[in-house]
Amino acid sequence: MGKLGKKIGFIGTGQMGEAILKGLLTTELFEPDDIYVMDILDSRLQYLKENFGIAHLSSDRSTAYNYIVDNCDIVVLSIKPQVLKDVVECIKSCNWDKEKHTVISIIGGINTSFIEKYLPEIPVVRVMPNTPMLVNIGASGVAPGKNASKEHAKLVHGMFEALGVSYLVEEKYIDSITAISGCGPAYVYMMIEAMADGGVELGLPREMAQTLAAQTVMGGAKMILDTGEHPGKLKDKVCSPGGSTIAGVRALEQGAFRGTIMNAIEAGKVRMEEVGKKEESNK
Incomplete structure (x- = not known):
């Protein structure tokens, strides 16, 4: 197990998701066996298996969401805003535990309050990372939602600080951070x-x-x-x-x-x- 002693699941792994995944592996915060991935593209999953040694992979939406929530402490929402509603409608019935889980959203433009309506008791932390995390020179803004404690914020902030520069901010500043370091x-x-x-x-x-x-x-x-x-x-x-x-x-x-x-x-x-x-x- 990696340095954090936790397991992390990714729902979606586009360019930004891959940048985070690679950075977390490079810094040894997580080992390949600590990482679970759900992606609708089998070709993407094969790529992650071949290049990063990820074994816990699934494209089956009927089982993958429960698989990730049941096995992971941290769940990263790394999907397009257009599909978020469909995804949260599916995952809201999973076996969530407010004492165990932390949700990280890297979805551009979407406030934590939107996700909290579907996961009302679960800590949600919004992050705007950038692709230079692929080489561990990233820059991120981290904003905790209403259910996230100082400990949740510290956990996520520490993860992204290991991948470059990370600022813990109020959520109202995230779009501005996106405009600078995200774009x-x-x-x-x-x-x-x-x-x-x-x-x-x-x-x-x-x-x-x-x-x-x-x-x-x-x-x-x-x-x-x-x-x-x-x-x-x-x-x-x-x-x-x-x-x-x-x-x-x-x-x-x-x-x-x-x-x-x-x-x-x-x-x-x-x-x-x-x-x-x-x-x-x-x-």
């Missing part, structure tokens, strides 16, 4: 791709340009985290008077670089709120 990796990938494309245009081999761009972004991020300095101050240190960097900064400002990023963050939050309102209206 943010995509924006960073786009920046790296654009930097690499620029290097290729200037004659560099693609592999070299992409590695230089990715290493530069990683190094810049580490400088901020390690020094605690304001990004603007670090930027100024790179900009020599009349130099190439300040010329590039001007080009970015002309393209509304910072404003565009801020707009993207806001758009992500708005979409999460829209998803939540839509699912609430469909209940």
Whole structure:
């Protein structure tokens, strides 16, 4: 058994679910035999078996939910918002124990209160993780629901802190966290791709340009985290008077670089709120 001494079940294992699963195995918080998975795709289950050694697998919805609840202490809801209602309708009749179980929801836009209506006594903790957990450099927001105690919050916060950075917050902040760290990796990938494309245009081999761009972004991020300095101050240190960097900064400002990023963050939050309102209206 892993370091936590518990068993965990995943209902759904998309990209984010896989990132969490892999991170938990890498940090040895759980062993493969501690993990149970229900997914409707047999091909997905075969992938998890071959790549992570997971043996407790099922695609049979008529038996899998009970199998997971009966055997696991922690149940992770890692599914699309559109199918959540159908899933909670099925799992609400399982053998839940408020003293034993903790439910973790990583479903975008869905408040803990929605799940608590189907599992009224069970502790629910909402988490917004991100895919860099695949390499143990994740960033998460953790928000306990009304039935979750400090111990439940501490348990889940500790799990995700082992996979990177984790903040324990009020649930009202989760959509904002989603917009930054949940959606943010995509924006960073786009920046790296654009930097690499620029290097290729200037004659560099693609592999070299992409590695230089990715290493530069990683190094810049580490400088901020390690020094605690304001990004603007670090930027100024790179900009020599009349130099190439300040010329590039001007080009970015002309393209509304910072404003565009801020707009993207806001758009992500708005979409999460829209998803939540839509699912609430469909209940």
